[in-house]
Amino acid sequence: MFYILETRYLVLYQKDVEFCLTGDFNARTASSQDIDNQIVDDISNQPLDDLMEVVLEERRVMEQYFDDSRKCTAGRRSEDKILNRYGERLNELSSNVGLYCLNGRCGQDINLGKFTCNETSVVDYCICSPKVLPCIEDFYVNDFNSLLSDKHNAVCYEIRKRENKHQLTRAVEETVTNVTKVRWKDDLHWPEDSSAFPCHFNGPGT
Structure with missing residues (x-):
């Protein structure tokens, strides 16, 4: 052994x-x-x-x-x-x-x-x-x-996990830069049909 x-x-x-x-x-x-x-x-x-x-x-x-x-x-x-x-x-x-x-x-x-x-x-x-x-x-x-x-x-x-400080900082910056945001359309209400739920969001960045 x-x-x-x-x-x-x-x-x-x-x-x-x-x-x-x-x-x-x-x-x-x-x-x-x-x-x-x-x-x-x-x-x-x-x-x-x-x-x-x-x-x-x-x-x-x-x-x-x-x-x-x-x-x-x-x-x-x-x-x-x-x-x-x-x-x-x-x-x-x-x-x-x-x-x-x-x-x-x-x-x-x-x-x-x-x-x-x-x-x-x-x-x-x-x-x-x-x-x-x-x-x-x-x-x-x-x-x-x-x-x-x-x-x-x-x-x-x-x-304790070892981290490369430079790589970790760069990874965080890239994550923040590429983040996708969505926003609820103010003039719309919750639909009775749940399948229509995704349509009530604007696209990325709008």
Whole structure:
């Protein structure tokens, strides 16, 4: 499963597609970290292809983001103290390709890492690509609701949409410029025949 995720991530990465993976991974990661600075140091000392250069640069940008942000931390915590094999693989995947787990790192769950299953384990995660992380406004684990699941808590996150200010302003101006106006003819009354209703309007701009 993790090999497939890594392969598909690299395909999306090369297409400049950002994403969040959310759900039950059956992976217990405890408080082990998904950012391995040693890997970054090792990569820095090796000949790089274009893709790895981009990955490394994004890592450096994210390090600066963590230094400046109050919403997320570089390290993460968890109430679950068990690390299983799937958890190791998930951390390895995240570390290798630069994905970031929101659990225990962001929003209301920062430095907590609340249980997501049976009040005994953390197996449900939200994991995002680098450019999504600065857009995360909040992350939290809801209280258990038996109407939603037999044993899992809902993991919730809020994302702020990034806008290109120039493009947004231009789009608004074009919309305002091309708006069509209609006006009711003052000398006419509501028709008994509803099919005649549209005829009681003047054309655009009149």
